[in-house]
Amino acid sequence: MKNQQPWVPPLSQLPLSLKPLVAMQQKHYGSVLNPTRWWGRMPRLFWLVALFVGYLERRKARLEPTLRALLLTRVSQQCDCAFCIDANSLRVVERCGAMDKVQALNDWQTATVFSAAERAALGYADGMTATPPNITETIKQELHCHFNDAQITEMTALVAFQNLSARFNAALEIPSQGLCPVGGKTDA
Known part of the structure; x- marks a missing residue:
């Protein structure tokens, strides 16, 4: 190691x-x-x-697997957690079968590979991860266009979990393991 x-x-x-x-x-x-x-x-x-x-991350989760992996990876980028970026980028690749979304995640606002629902969720994740959290009315409205209250609750728990994990790992300088070819690279 x-x-x-x-x-x-x-x-x-x-x-x-x-x-x-x-x-x-x-x-x-x-x-x-x-x-x-x-x-x-x-x-x-x-x-x-x-x-x-x-x-x-259960099979019957309210959010689809690729979206969960995207949210975990984006929070990892925002927290600058080398290990989490690596591990969660691998999850994205495994779940969507391509690297394009991982490679575009730092620029999700302008990248064309994300759906409107993914953009709404990523905006919410960015707002939650900010210190202090910054969830605007625009973010809330966009989120409610694509997700119901139960999904938003589960999304909030997922983003909160990843903040715990990424901040724990980043504070202890837990290194990347080279699990994903682009996982350790970030401009965040």
């Missing part, structure tokens, strides 16, 4: 309760994801966070 801080625990020191997750990550990604080493210091909190994102 590049840029590993000396205080990062080795995999051998992760609690037994995380072994199933470690095995799943090694199988799916070929290695353990960098944040697992930090979250592993507090396994109960880690599992609570994992359950939260697992619910938001």
